[in-house]
Amino acid sequence: MRAIVLSGILTLWAAWVSAFEVEDRAVFGPEAAGDTIKVISTADIAYFEPMIRSFLDRAPGLRVDYTVASSSELMKAIQDERQSFDLAISSAMDLQTKLANDGLAQQHFSDVTRSLPRWATWNDMVFAFTQEPAAIVLSRAAFADLPIPRSRQDLIQLLRQNPERFRGRIGTYDVRISGLGYLFATQDTRASETFWRLTEVMGALGARLYCCSSDMIEDVERGDLAIAYNVLSSYAVTRADTDRFHIVLPQDFTTVMLRSLLIPVTAQNRDGAARFADHILSPSFGPEASPLAGVDLTALQAESTLHRIRLGPGLLVFLDQFKKRSFLAEWQSAIVQ
Amino acid sequence: MSAPARQDPVSQGSIRRRLLLVQLAGAAALAVLLYFVVLSVTRQVAQQSQDNVLAASALSILGSARVSGGEIVIDLPYSALSMLDSVTDERVFYAIWLGDEFLSGYQDLPRPQRPGEAQPAFLEAAFLGAQVRIAAVERPFSTDLGNEQLSVSVAQTLTGRDQTMARISRVALGVGAGFFALSAVLALIVAQSTIRPLNRLTGAVSRRGPRDLRPVSAPVPSEMVPLVASLNSFMKRLETSLSRSEDFIAEAAHRVRTPLAIVRTQAEIVQRRVRDEDTRNAVREMIHAVDESSRTAGQLLDHAMVVFRLDDLACEPVDLPALVRETVSQVGVLSEMRDIDLILGRMEDAVVEGDAILLQNALRNLLDNAIKYCPPLAEVTVSVRNDGNEICLQVSDTGPGFPEGGKRRLVQRFSRGDNVSGVVGSGLGLTIVEDVTVAHGGRFTIDNNDGGGACARLFFPAS
Numbered sequence: 001m002r003a004i005v006l007s008g009i010l011t012l013w014a015a016w017v018s019a020f021e022v023e024d025r026a027v028f029g030p031e032a033a034g035d036t037i038k039v040i041s042t043a044d045i046a047y048f049e050p051m052i053r054s055f056l057d058r059a060p061g062l063r064v065d066y067t068v069a070s071s072s073e074l075m076k077a078i079q080d081e082r083q084s085f086d087l088a089i090s091s092a093m094d095l096q097t098k099l100a101n102d103g104l105a106q107q108h109f110s111d112v113t114r115s116l117p118r119w120a121t122w123n124d125m126v127f128a129f130t131q132e133p134a135a136i137v138l139s140r141a142a143f144a145d146l147p148i149p150r151s152r153q154d155l156i157q158l159l160r161q162n163p164e165r166f167r168g169r170i171g172t173y174d175v176r177i178s179g180l181g182y183l184f185a186t187q188d189t190r191a192s193e194t195f196w197r198l199t200e201v202m203g204a205l206g207a208r209l210y211c212c213s214s215d216m217i218e219d220v221e222r223g224d225l226a227i228a229y230n231v232l233s234s235y236a237v238t239r240a241d242t243d244r245f246h247i248v249l250p251q252d253f254t255t256v257m258l259r260s261l262l263i264p265v266t267a268q269n270r271d272g273a274a275r276f277a278d279h280i281l282s283p284s285f286g287p288e289a290s291p292l293a294g295v296d297l298t299a300l301q302a303e304s305t306l307h308r309i310r311l312g313p314g315l316l317v318f319l320d321q322f323k324k325r326s327f328l329a330e331w332q333s334a335i336v337q
Numbered sequence: 338m339s340a341p342a343r344q345d346p347v348s349q350g351s352i353r354r355r356l357l358l359v360q361l362a363g364a365a366a367l368a369v370l371l372y373f374v375v376l377s378v379t380r381q382v383a384q385q386s387q388d389n390v391l392a393a394s395a396l397s398i399l400g401s402a403r404v405s406g407g408e409i410v411i412d413l414p415y416s417a418l419s420m421l422d423s424v425t426d427e428r429v430f431y432a433i434w435l436g437d438e439f440l441s442g443y444q445d446l447p448r449p450q451r452p453g454e455a456q457p458a459f460l461e462a463a464f465l466g467a468q469v470r471i472a473a474v475e476r477p478f479s480t481d482l483g484n485e486q487l488s489v490s491v492a493q494t495l496t497g498r499d500q501t502m503a504r505i506s507r508v509a510l511g512v513g514a515g516f517f518a519l520s521a522v523l524a525l526i527v528a529q530s531t532i533r534p535l536n537r538l539t540g541a542v543s544r545r546g547p548r549d550l551r552p553v554s555a556p557v558p559s560e561m562v563p564l565v566a567s568l569n570s571f572m573k574r575l576e577t578s579l580s581r582s583e584d585f586i587a588e589a590a591h592r593v594r595t596p597l598a599i600v601r602t603q604a605e606i607v608q609r610r611v612r613d614e615d616t617r618n619a620v621r622e623m624i625h626a627v628d629e630s631s632r633t634a635g636q637l638l639d640h641a642m643v644v645f646r647l648d649d650l651a652c653e654p655v656d657l658p659a660l661v662r663e664t665v666s667q668v669g670v671l672s673e674m675r676d677i678d679l680i681l682g683r684m685e686d687a688v689v690e691g692d693a694i695l696l697q698n699a700l701r702n703l704l705d706n707a708i709k710y711c712p713p714l715a716e717v718t719v720s721v722r723n724d725g726n727e728i729c730l731q732v733s734d735t736g737p738g739f740p741e742g743g744k745r746r747l748v749q750r751f752s753r754g755d756n757v758s759g760v761v762g763s764g765l766g767l768t769i770v771e772d773v774t775v776a777h778g779g780r781f782t783i784d785n786n787d788g789g790g791a792c793a794r795l796f797f798p799a800s
Contacts, residue, residue, distance in 0.1 A: 101428045103465035123426040123496075190415060313429035314419030321441050322411040322433075 020077040022069055028052050029063035036063040037272040040078070041089035042071045043259070047238075048089075055279045062272060071095050071179045078104055084266040086273035089280075091132070091232075091259045092179045094315040100125035101313060105262040106270065112278040120258065122311035128258035129280050131308065134184045135233035135254075137217060138246040142169070142226035151252040152194045155227070159201045167205050169226040171216045174209035175331055181210075183309070184230045184255055186318040186327060191253045191307050196334060202229065203335035220245050232257070253307045260311065352535070356528040364520030372513035379505040387498045391472035392457040394421055395491040398431065399474050407481045409435060417491070425497035428467060435478065436485035448490055449473045467494045534558050538565065550576040587641035590634040597631045636765040639702075643695060643769050647776045651692040657721050657730060658684040664697050665719060668704045676713040679704070682720030687728040689797045691777040699773040702766040703732045703793050711736030715790075728799050733792040738785035770795070 026045050027036075041048060045066060052064045067085075069077065071092030077083040078099060088105075090096050099105050105125040113127060120128040136155065138148065146162070149155040159166055173181020188195035208225070210216045213235045216228040221244050236247050261280060263273045309315070317323055397417045403410055411433060421429045432442040449458035449471055460471045475488035534557055541555055552569035601624060608620040665679055672679040689696065700719075707717040717734045767783075770793070774781040779797040786792050 101430070103428070103467065121426075123428060310419070312419060312422040312426070314415055314422070316429065317413045317415050317418050320411075320413045323413045326410060326412060 019081055020069060020073045020083070022067055022073075024068040025066065027063060027065045029056050030061075031063075034061065035269055035272050036065050037086045037269050037276050038065045038067070038084065039087045039089060039276070040067045040069055040074050040083075040085040041087075042069065042074060042091050043089060044068060051280060055276055058279065059275060062275075064276070075099065078264050078266065082266055084268050085264050086267040086269045087261055087276055088264055089259070089261045091257060092183065093128075093258055093260060093309055093311060094183055094319055095179065096126050096260045096262055097122065097311055097313070097315045098319055099264070100262055101316060104265055106265055106267065108263055108274055108277060110274065110278050112282045116281065119308060119310065126260050126262050126311055127277065127281055128260045128311065130234070130259040131306075132232050132234040132257045132259060133249050133254045133306070134230045134257065135236060136248040136250060137220050137228040137231045137233075137236050138248060139220050139223060139226045140244055140246060141223055142166075143246065148246055148248065150248065151250050152192070152198050153252065155229075155250075156194065156198055156201050159205060163205055166226055168208065169224070170202050170205055170207040170229065171210050171219060171225045171227070172202060172207055172229040172335075174211060176328055178211050180213075180232070180257065181230065182318070182324075183257065183315075185331065187255045187307065187309050188230070189327075191255070194252065196330075198229070199331065199334040207335060209335070217245070230255075251305060253305050256306050256308045258309060258311065353528045353532045356531060357524055360524035360527065361521060364517050364524060368513040368517035368520070371516055372509050375509040375512055376506060379509065380502060383498055383501045383505060387470060387493070388457070388459050388472060390421060391459075391470060391491050391493055392474060394418065395431075395457065395472050395474045395489045398433065398489045398491065399476055399487065402433075402478065402487055404480055409440070409478070409480055409487075411441065413441075421491070421493045425500060427496055428465075428469075428494040430464060430469065430492040432490045434488045434490075435480075438485075442490075446490055446492055447471060448488070451475070464492060469494055470498070534561060542568075550579075583641050583644055586637050590637040590641070594631055594634045594638075597627055597634065601627045601631065633765070636702075636769070639698060640765050640769055643698060643772060646692055646695055647772060650695075650776055652690055653693070654688045655691055655693045655696055657687040657689055657696075657728065660693060660697055661700065661719055661721055661730070664700045664704065668701060668708065671705075672708050672717065675708055675711075677708050677711055678714075678716045679708075680716055680718045682718045682731075682733075684721050685723045687721050687723040687799070689728060689777060691797075692773075695773045695776070699770045699795065700730065700732075702770050706766050706793075707732055707734045707736065707791070710791075723799060726799055728797045730795040730797075731792065732794075733786060733790065735786075735788075735790040738789060738791045739783055 024045055026049075028049075029036075045068060048066065052066060056062060056064065071090050072095070074088060074090055075092070075095045075098070078085065078088060079102065088096070088099065100123055107124040108127070109124060113121060113124065116127065136149070142165075146158065147154075149158050159170075173184065175182040175185045185195065185199075208219075210219075210228075213228075213232040216225065216231050217236050217239065219225040220228050221239075221241060233247050233249065236242070236245070261277055263270065263277065267273050318327065394417045397414050398411065401412045401414055401417075403412075418429050418431070421427055430443045430446050432444060432446040432448070433440040434448070443464075446464060447460060447462040449460035451458070457472050457474045460473070462469060462471060464471075469492040471490050471492040473488055473490040475486045477484055478487035479485075537555070538553065538557060538561065541553060550572045552572060553565050557565050604620055604624050604627065608617055608624065611617055611620065661684065662681065665681060669679060704717065704719070711717065711734050715735045717732065720731050720733075722729045722731070771781045774795050774797070777797055779795055781793070781795055783791065783793045
């Protein structure tokens, strides 16, 4: 627990020395330990702490220096500032792919990486270790007398039939500020045209825009929101009060984000990073897999409607400035009316 | 007189081996050539297909550019980049330029030389720590500011192409090795079949009897016709020469014999008349010399007769014991004169297919030798045995035996043992015996008995 206390001081210090914006920081492991593995991640400390602890149990004598930053700050730290980190963990698949594509990630080979399914690895540089679906979270209170929509079409119909009930009570990502929201939105447009219709309907009903899944879920819980669209279901299911909302994985298609890791070329403790990477990857796949996300996809839904976002250069397309500009313009005109 | 050393042919190289080596060398050269041709062709194909995909990607980006509200808008197709990564994981880069103005993508990406409007340009270069293949296309594009060239470069790492090429290399290596193995087998077969007529000719010639000098009549390949023609002409000359010299010897012997007989008769008369001891001794030596000459002449005649009959060997059943008895009774007088006991040993029934006169001549030569070289009171035993497989005619004596040094020398013409210098003899006798025995499909051995004395055996196949 001392580590947590220390983390506050470290955060301030780190913010002072580095130009990229650090949200949080903690160091795990004995102080006397020689090797430190520097991790930069988009996941909260609390979310990742069990993984770090189980790793340190198996690898005593190592320390893990865990820095939390947003996905764009992570990108900035590694690409622009060439900060030395041993492991970069991010939910922004597009930015992770871009780091690897631009030669900022090292290749990593091990028995664990060889056993990964093909979709979970790209160029032996980017490795996915979770599958996190984008869900629709509905307030139980708001839907007490309404049928639960199972797909986007259902949702559009419901919104059109009950505009007054939902006006101002719909939340979704502001794709202009949220990388993950942008990723989900662009992938939705690839899968189906219904995304634009839904966006227009939500825009017409005065949808509220959010930066993060957790804020949306909290507002649903409080009753401020009736519907939150494209929420990371992993954030929803891990909450204690899941009885206050429904988590719907749309049956037309469910976009699945893969949280991934890579070893930057600037890594100074490459061996430690490789060991930690293998430790994270090994329980994610195979028969005794227990994904960090805590969502058992196979139990929830048939594989066929899962739209797993593919790691690879296709993701670079939506990072293109022309593409991004025109997409954001279109989105803005749809939702901000 | 020493036997001339048998001259072995001087061998230099082997046609078969040379043929094989030449063909294998050719096959190896062709296999290597094939390897490189297959490699280069398929490499070109692999490169071509990679270039096609890159060009298609670049063209799809180029095609997505349009002007909207006076501004250039490029709606990068998702597939433009994802298609480059569909089979193998590839890192992908692109750059979009309007004239000299950089629009989007990777500004540092090397640009191939200005592509033509119809033809994409390609370039291989290092970029961001990897070797990449770059394709560039361009087209004129008009904006409010005027007409400019819009150019799009798309680059891809070489993981997939290198994998394909490694696979191609392995296949090409397999093709080359397979071709060589097949060629080696064919070369072996070809070499074998080329050499076969030669082997057949060799076999046909070496299977011949010692006196078979007929021309080779079996068909041979045209390349060997000159050789066979020379061989035939050589054998013809040899035969002519042989028969001429044998005729000559027989003629000479015959002509010498009659005068010798007259000289001997006259010498005997002179010997009886003279009383002077010295003169008598001289005349005795003269008679002895005349005997030797006359005997040689007789054997030369015999030999000529044997040679003549061997050329056209009669084939009739000969009762060997009867023949032995008859010969022994003919030679009996001679043996009595020299006080030598001529004994008929064991006589088993035996019939030999062949020429009775030749067989008798051979036996007489053996008996003559035995009687001639044995001291008085010695015993000479003749026996015939037949064990069903082989018939053995044996002449054994209690004389001095054959000299050490073996039979090979003794059966050569005009060769005589070292220990018989005091006795009349031509050295032709055992040659005749050998020739006759071999002509009857048998073999001739001479040994010394354990208890002393010589033992000559003629073996014939039982009929």
